[in-house]
Amino acid sequence: MRIAVLGTGMVGRAIAHRLSTLGHDVVIGTRDVEQTMARTEPDWLGNVPFAQWQPEHPTVRLVSFADAGAHGDVVVNATHGTVSLAALEAAGAANLAGKVLLDVALSLDLSEGMPPLLAVANTDSLGEQIQRAHPRARVVKSLNTMLADVMVDPARIPGHHNVFVAGDDDDAKATVRSLLSEIGWPDEAIVDLGGIRAARGTEMYARLLFEVSDALGTYDFNLAIVRK
Ligand code: NAP
Numbered sequence: 001m002r003i004a005v006l007g008t009g010m011v012g013r014a015i016a017h018r019l020s021t022l023g024h025d026v027v028i029g030t031r032d033v034e035q036t037m038a039r040t041e042p043d044w045l046g047n048v049p050f051a052q053w054q055p056e057h058p059t060v061r062l063v064s065f066a067d068a069g070a071h072g073d074v075v076v077n078a079t080h081g082t083v084s085l086a087a088l089e090a091a092g093a094a095n096l097a098g099k100v101l102l103d104v105a106l107s108l109d110l111s112e113g114m115p116p117l118l119a120v121a122n123t124d125s126l127g128e129q130i131q132r133a134h135p136r137a138r139v140v141k142s143l144n145t146m147l148a149d150v151m152v153d154p155a156r157i158p159g160h161h162n163v164f165v166a167g168d169d170d171d172a173k174a175t176v177r178s179l180l181s182e183i184g185w186p187d188e189a190i191v192d193l194g195g196i197r198a199a200r201g202t203e204m205y206a207r208l209l210f211e212v213s214d215a216l217g218t219y220d221f222n223l224a225i226v227r228k
Pocket of ligand 1: 006007008009010011012013029030031032036043045077078079080081082083086087104105106107108143144145146147148149
């Protein structure tokens with residue numbers, strides 16, 4: 001499958017690499033290819049510059065957001081959540097029309113330090129904003145409730161644990177479920193929360209994720225739903 005991952009951070013890299021190892025034709029989108037390749041400093045999370053990562057992952061090509069939008073049958077939004085609408089606009093509304101748009105972003109607002117606030121919450125969500133901005137795209141919110149390393153390697157967390165999907169288009173959710181399955185998520189681990197409105201819940205979980213991480217001293221964990 002032709003997949004475009006928008007975002008050169010740790011999430012975009014992890015998802016792009018994993019899907020590429022599974023045989024998909026994957027590109028990563030960025031604002032400016034030359035500028036991104038010219039960076040020499042680690043990003044704000046300490047990840048190595050893209051030019052250092054790229055040679056170790058030669059099957060993943062770096063292209064502009066617009067070229068990425070044109071490439072993907074599935075487009076993954078792994079951009080900083082407060083700028084995702086701008087990144088998706090750059091990817092091109094016409095490019096996104098009809099496509100599955102897997103949104104993993106969070107609208108984290110670090111203006112008051114850690115834990116972050118959410119720029120969108122309670123009565124709206126980033127997933128819904130994206131669906132409204134791109135009504136012809138088929139937005140599915142998923143994978144946003146865990147660390148990037150867990151998204152692409154669920155087996156690193158022992159035992160049963162869960163991933164959520166939310167979106168208005170059942171076929172798009174089926175495509176995302178199928179990709180999750182390829183990545184290694186067992187079908188019974190995938191909880192379908194219904195329409196894209198449920199992105200409010202999975203996005204607002206971010207607050208608890210940061211509190212738990214602070215308490216445990218690690219992000220290497222996940223949610224497990226235990227029921228009767
Ligand atoms: P990030 O640092 O949050 O975002 C990096 C991407 O945002 C880059 O591709 C960058 O473009 C783009 N960007 C920054 N400013 C922009 C602007 N003004 N206009 C357009 N694009 C802009 O990367 P991340 O840590 O990999 O996280 C990606 C998303 O996943 C975020 O929404 C995050 O909240 C969410 N998330 C992360 C984790 C995790 O484990 N880190 C877990 C769950 C959810 P350039 O390539 O041009 O620099």
